[in-house]
Amino acid sequence: MGRRKSRGLSTLEACLIFLFVAMTGACIGLVVVYFVDKDDSAPHIEGDSGCGGPQELTGESGTFTSFNYPNSYDNGKSCTWQITVDPDKVIHLWFEEFALEDTQQCTGDLVTLRDSLGIIGKYCGYSKPKPLVSLTNHLTVYFDTNDRKTDQGFKAHYKAVSPELATEIAGAGGFLQGDMGKLMTPGFPEQNYPNGALYQWRITVPEGEKVRLTFTSFDLVPEVCGDFVEVYDGHKAGSSSGGKLCGGTMPKPVESSSNTMVVRFKSDNSLTSKGFSATYTMSSLPPVVIPTTTPPTTPRPTTQTTRPPTTTGSGGPVIVQGRKGVIQSSGFPNPYPAHLHSSWKISVSKGFLIKLQITDMAIPGEMGACKEDKLVISDNYSTLGTHCGYLLPPVVVSASDTMSVTFQSDGRLTDRGFSARWEAVYPEDITEIQGCGFSSQEETGIIRSQNWPMNYKANTECMWNVAVPLGKKITLEFTDFDLEAKDFLTSKCYDNIMVYDINGPFCGTKLPASIQTKGTRLLIRFHTDLFTEAKGFRAYWTTNPSLPAPTDPPVQPNPWDDIPIDWPSPCGKPAIPPSVVSRIVNGEPAVPHSWPWQVSMQVWPDSQPEPKFSHTCGGTLIHKNWVLTAAHCFMRYADELHRWRMCLGKHNLTYTEPSESCYGVSAIYRHEGFKYPTVPTVEFDIALVRLNVEVKPSDEISYACLPSEEEVLPGGKKCYATGWGDETGDSLNPKAAEELNQVALPVVPFDTCKRMDYWWFQVKSSMICCGYTLPDELKSVCQGDSGGPLVCQDSAGAPWEVHGITSFGPVGCIMDKKPSVFTRSSAYIPWISNVIRRDMYNEHTSGCGGPKDLIGTSGSLSTMGFPGGYDNNARCQWNIQVPVGKLVHLHFQNFSLEESQMCLNDKVTLTDTVGSLGTHCSHVLPKDVVSQGNVLHMSFSSNDKTVDTGFAATWKAVDPVEAPCGGSFSSERGEIVSPNWPNDYDAQSACTWHINVPSAKMIHVVFTHFELQAVNVLGNCVDYVEIFSGESMTSLVVIRFLSNGADQQSGFRGYWTTDRNISSNHHSCVLMLHCQKHL
Known part of the structure; x- marks a missing residue:
């Protein structure tokens, strides 16, 4: 029996090595996937995280990933990120994707989180860590890999949030203040705590006091303290820990040495139990009386219970029961023994089915042709699959409450084997599980x-x-x-x-x-x-064949289906004709600007601190607002529009040409079916880019035509690919062209291209293969550029149509029977039209039904479906504009949104030319609002949780004198008072004073009385006066007063004046925000 130190490639994977997609950096010619040895001698850049990008992350929000993400990370890596946000904020950290080497106790590749108190947690495998909120404004993330297996890695995001959001984000924990309070695991005592939980409470009592923590109930899993509570004497670095508390024995009261204490609860991924409850008080208060209870002595497994991995050697089947668990080959992740025959019989409660997901598999053999080493899955009805190789099979669901898994090996090569997760699921969840x-x-x-x-x-x-x-x-x-x-x-x-x-x-x-x-x-x-x-x-x-057959419900039309698209006319007619007379085999520089639809897509990589754009992909101008390109060009920076620009009218990339124009990007749409590298094929490799302004055509800049829907070119049809691609054919050492190149390529019939000795299963019917077949002509296929056009004419003199989008080709570009592969544009005409129409619709509609821009003297608006429930994840926007000289008066007739503290969930936001006019939520009917100026902006957003009936509102144009408070003034002196002064001002007030005096004058704002609601626990103003100055900083001042719905005060009184002789007893100000009782 022999053992391999590292696995080789199956026939299938050897074929996959030819598949390529650009992940980042310059897409030179046809982009290629290739395998090279890791260079451990590469220097580490000072300030670099070790995984690319900066180590210090100090913005309000950000994203970081493992090295090479979404490709596999390297072995032997050590990366660090130091996240720091504003001192009054904490850090919300969550992982969008997570796939690391799966090891017991995370002894292999792992992510480690650390704060001022020490290590928060270590994470590995394929389960995403739950969202986390830090205790302070600083958090350190480490990523370390060993010299063995690698995987896709991770993508993580962070955001600065208010401390009071900690409970809502993490599900429990938070920042507790006051003389006394309670804390407990979620659901206590009715529900057991979940697996993989991390809850943190930071307790603060008044200065000079100490914190006393008294547990009133305590029931954790006793086994090896996998679930535990840890109490820290403070929250700063160096704060001591009182040790880990676990099991069912009630801990003694704990007292801090200062006025802060941290309680941290963690659970592992095995058994769970009831949890705990505790009360904190100031130590000067009487001790808490603990109720007499009899704590349970054994944990109670729940639906979240995950048993330790079950392995088996040869012999009878292992009976596995419960709600969820893990099964693995013997010795996993080390190589399994020879001559192995293992079997498991999984059984769940009646009424449930079994979901089985193989999370890791390395079994010698080829998919679909397994020999002696294989994994066989079956249920009471049939075999559900026989698996080997290294590509993970899909999730399977049993048809009953039992499932059998058998794994066997011969006496030859072995590998890691497999690891699989099983879980009891409801029959109605089949669609969600399998798709x-x-x-x-x-x-x-x-x-x-x-x-x-x-x-x-x-x-x-x-x-x-x-x-x-x-x-x-x-x-x-x-x-x-x-x-x-x-x-x-x-x-x-x-x-x-x-x-x-x-x-x-x-x-x-x-x-x-x-x-x-x-x-x-x-x-x-x-x-x-x-x-x-x-x-x-x-x-x-x-059940009754005599009845008519059921019919499909009619497809509901989209509201944008009938929107006309103003396709360019003419198109495909270059003002400067290209040179296409002779049969070009090796490619040559194009006549400058003879392919005027060619786009140079340029990116500003995050490795550059300042904007520095370089060519990365090609594209085709098909409309005054739209560029057609490949989806794989946006495997990085797809959501960072500011990093892209589209340059037209270019021929030479080394300098700026008089004919060129570069445009920003307002939207990127990748085809929804593009799943590479999750799915090992580059199907649906198409994307559309919306430019931020309309293109102005010229002799050097114009449009290519689109072909007819589903038009398929005959074999041998000659077309032209263009781009600034590699000129050497050496994808390991590419050399980008300085000038635009062109190459003539004949179409290879689809039936030829899909042969096993050509591209086999990698080529789909929605693709075009183009290239030559004679050995001395093979060098022609390397010209071109990812995302760039393949254009053809129906006949000489006919318009040029973009039939293909450069997608993929072989390693090194040059290989017998491996022609270049293009996305076939004609297969995606409906998708292209739908994206453009939908974008046009969204640009002019509110998102709640009806137009986005409401122009006139009166009107109405509402949430979608009002008075029925509005949609989850809604995003609606209205821009209300009345005639110049008028103001917008907004009146809510009905208002009922999801209940929310501080409007963190579903909400309505109002703004005008000055700024905020308030944010509204819950069930409190907002008061009427009058804008400053003739424009009012209104937005509505909802989350993915509770919905309500929504709102209905009317608007109308009013004269400035009709504003309920505030107004427009041109006098050199006047009074400003809060509504109802000297009595308490109204809830939800919004008042604006617009003061404009001659330009030679300076305005002084003086307050004689000032008493507003105090700042909240985060130090933020809730009711406030905000003062804005005009461009001259002298002659124009706008004063805005906003109040919320609670704790009204007497308000303020003051005046403005242009007199320089202001009493020193009063306070004058410009450009400030004020709240509380303060002058």
Whole structure:
């Protein structure tokens, strides 16, 4: 028996090595994926995190990733990020993606979080850490890797937040102040605490006092203190710990040496229990009386219980029961033994099904052709899959409450084996888990393959589980059927449908005959591999075949479907003709500006502190607002629009040309189906970029035409690819062209390109292959540029149409039977039109129905569906504009939003030319608001939780004299008073004084009385007066007063004057914000 120190590549993976996608930096020519040895001698840049990007993160928010993300990180890496935010804020940290080497106790690759008290936690594997809120404004993140396995890595975000948000974000914990208070694990005592939890309480009592913490109930899992409470004597560095408290024994009261204390609770990923409750008081108060209870002596597993990994050697099956768990091959992650035969029988409670997800797999063999070493999964009905190799199979769900897993090996090569997570799930969750299929008890219904009538996805498992009343049988009728055909040599159906326990597998295009079940249950499984996809199938079931077949509901039109697109005319007609007379094989510099739709997409990488743009991809101008390009060009910086610019009218990249114009980016739309590298194929490699301003065409800048929908070019058709691509054909040492190049490429028929000795399963019907087949012509295929155009003419003199978008090619660009592959534009005409129409719709609509810009003298607006419930995750915007000289008067007729403290959830925000006019939420009807100026902006947003009926409002134009308080003034002296002065001002007041005097004068604002609501616990003004100055800093002043809905005070009184002789007993100010009782 031999053991490999590191795994090699299967035939499939050897094929995948030719697939490439640009991850970052310059996309030179056709972008390529290649494998090189790690250079450990690379110097470490001072101030660098070690993973690229800065070590010091000091902004209000930010993002950081592991090295090479989303590609695999390197071995032997050590990275550090120091996050620091404003002193009055704390840090909300969360992980968007997380995939590290999975080891027990995180002894391999891991992320470590540390604060002033020490290490908060260590994380590894594939479970995302829960969102975390720091205790202070500083947090350190470490990422360390060993010299063994790597994975995709992680992407993390942080944001500065108010301390009072800690409880809402983390689910428990927070910042507690006052003489006394309570703290407990969430759900206590009715619910057990969750696995993988981290809750932190920072307790502060008045200066001079000490904190006494008394536990009133305590019931944690006793095993090895995996779940524990730790109490710190303060929150600053060096604060001592009283040790870890766990089990079911009530701890003694703990007292701090100062006025602060930190309580930290952590749970692991195994058993959970009831939790704890505690009371804190000032030490000067009487001790808390603890109620007499009998604490339980054993933990109570719950639905969150995850058992330790279960391994087995040879012998009978291991019986695994419970709600969730992990099974692994013997010795995992070390190589498994030879001649192994292991089996597990997983059983869950009646009424549940079993979800099994393989999280790591390294078994010698090739997918679809496993030999002696293999992992076999089955349930009571059938085999659910036989797996080997290194690509993870899809999630499977059993059809009953039992599942069997068998793993066997021969006496030859071994590898890590596998690790898998199982969990009891409800039948109604099938669709959410697998992304397809469902469970139903209806007597009739329709079944469709995923994406129907578009091609189904690769590497999926779908299950439909139908049960009808006793005494009835089910008839299944297929109406459409188009799956991958049987293998010619083996007659095996690689993509197939099985109907249990009756018939199958079905594949190909022959419509299966009508099927009737023997009992009351219909179980259908649909399996697809990684290779060829097809249209899929549609079927229906019924218990009464004599009734008409069920029909699909009509497709609901989008509100933007009928919006016309002003496509450019003419298009595809260069003012400067390109040189296309001779047959160009090796490529040559293009005639300057003869391909006027060519775009140089330029990026400002985050490694540059100041804006410095460089060419990274190509694109095609198809509309005055739109550039067509490849989705893989935006695998980095897709959400950072300021890092991109689109340059037109360029020929030479080394200097600025008189003809060029560069445009900013207002939106980037990548195709929703683009999933590389999660899915090992570059399908749906198309994107649209909206420019921030309209293009002005010229002789050097104009548009390419789009082809007809689904137009497929014949084999041998000559087209032209253009770009500033690599001129050497050496993708390891590329040399970018200074001038735009062009190359003539004939179309390779799809049936040829999809052959196993060409691109096989990597090429899809939505792609075009172009290139030469003779050995002396192979060097032609390296010209071009990722995202750039492949253009063709129907005939000589006809307009040029962009038929392809440069997508991928072989390593080194030059390889026999590996032509260049382009995204076929004609396959995406509906998608292109839909994106542009939707963008046009969103630009002019509010998001709640109706127009965004409301212009006139009166009108109304409301949340979507009012008075029915509004949508979750809504984002609505209105811009109300009345005639010049008038003001906007807004009146709410109804108002009911999700209950929220400090308007952190669903809310309405009002602004005008001066600034904020208030933020409103919950069920309090806002008071009428009058804008300063003739424009009022209104926005509404909702989260993904509770919804309510929403609001309805009316608006109208009013004269400035109708403002309920404040007003416009041109006198050199006047009085300002809060509403109702000297009585308490109104809740939700919004008053604006606009004072404009001759330019030679200086305005002084004087307050004689001032008493507003005090600052909140975060030190922020709640009710306040804000003073703005005009450009001259003298002759124009705007004063705004805003109040919230509680704790009104007597307000303020003052005046403005241009007289320099102001009494020294009073306070004058400009450009300040005031609250509290203060002069």
